[in-house]
Amino acid sequence: MKHLIKQFLLVAVSIALIGASINLFLAPHHIAAGGVTGIGILVEQALGVPLALTVLILNVVMLILAFVFLGRAVFVRSFLGSLLLPLSLAIIPETMLAQDRLLSVIFGSMIFAIGVAILYRIEASSGGTTIPPLILKKYFNLNTSLGLFLVDAIIVIFNIFVFGVEEFLFAILSLILVAIIMNYLETGLKKRKAVMIMSDDKIEEIKAGLLKEMGRGVTVFSVSGGFTGSEKTMLMVVLETREYQSVLKMINSYDKQSFVIAYTVSEVHGLGFSYHTIE
Template sequence: MRTIKTNAWYRMGFITVALAVIAMSINMFFAPHGVAAGGSTGIAIILYEVWHVPVAMSTMVINVALLLLAYFLVDRSTSIRILYGSLMLPLIMAVLPITKVVEDKLLAILVGSVLIAVGFAMLYMVDASSGGTTVPPLILKKHFGIKTENSLFVIDVAVSSLNIIVSGWEAFILAAFSLLITRMVMNYIATGLDRKRMLHVVSERQLPTIMRAIESVYGDLVTTVLVAGDDEGDGRDVLLVVTDQPEYKDVVLLIHKLDSRALIISGEVADVHDGQ
């Protein structure tokens, strides 16, 4: 990934692949079923459904217009950063024909959502953008201090709501479902798929014993840290245990075997760095 970020040609190729993935999701899964799930491509799909304007052409016009807004209302560097994605995405969409590869609408939206999430995540990895409706949030943030994620969410919901007028409630529900799936997949890609469980263990007298037992049974499979309370004795010692999903239930059973009254609070973590 470092090579991709530092080498201009590799980075350009990586961005192009990401844009191609996004274009595939639009032309093969969203547009054929007339579902607009936010973004400039969503607006383009609405225009296609109403006036049969080619999706790629509408996307290009919208992206160029928003690119000009970014130049005048945000800054020049931002315009340059999103220039390639803004222009290349509709060009790839123009080359790639709109094809219904999946007849089932729900399955199509599910697959399309995963694909578009992968494409956006790839762009995010190299600090790139496909332009479009990512521009208005930047303008609102600069001039009004509104958080970009909030305004982008509102814009996507607004675009998705147009489905109600054009195609009905089913299309809107599918679009909303798509936004949810896309965000979830992007989050998992960004934070890693190998999720772990973290346990906060509170025990009256058994924490050192529990810690030694876990380390003895599981070794390097489990990370344990004993966190001491404050010096005045008002705080409680807590044992932090990080384990992979397969060992999670067995670790809990082991803790309760040693102390049936131990308090265990568990949660999911994406990664653990132990300083190595």
């Protein structure tokens, strides 16, 4: 029960963020950057139909298509978000918070991306134009990302005919910003440093320092030099990014000639990261 309540609250918060990004930043400046909300902004301008009503009608149609062609699981994941989004758009008044269009696009895209990222994180959906690409993928094996891109591209192009070239360019900018921010939220917040260390005669001291001073687990590899063929010991440790400089100083304090390779990893699960640090 607690899990269901938490899921509902997260969906509600994410949909509220999406609604705020549209009604407070993008729609007042006539930026239709894809999705059912983009269609709604275009229809509102061209035909005078309220944005929330257009989104509701489209989402109901997409829910029916999802149930018929994609099955119960996709329908259930999309149901709540599909109904809450038009409600959010109806409740939040369309108000131009910032007169500067570029500022509005930046903040609107940022808030929109955060909302969608939360939905992705809990495997929920706001429905809408995410449904047709899934149908095309299932029945015609069309790549889902390509399908989403084509749908959004068509919607963005219509900015030219309904609003003008400037709005079209801002819509493209919004799509790019959303993609960048979502990618960062998906991987950037969880990035860690994986460090590989080799030392001729101080490897045990470095290992002890990593274990005791840094409180990190260490993996030990037996390796051999490609040129000399000599056997060596290599350590691997995964760190929080903020810990890297401290570890580097500690390694150099034992052996300034040590060989260190550091690279960024997008996600780590396990002791010290998903769970608690080694005591």
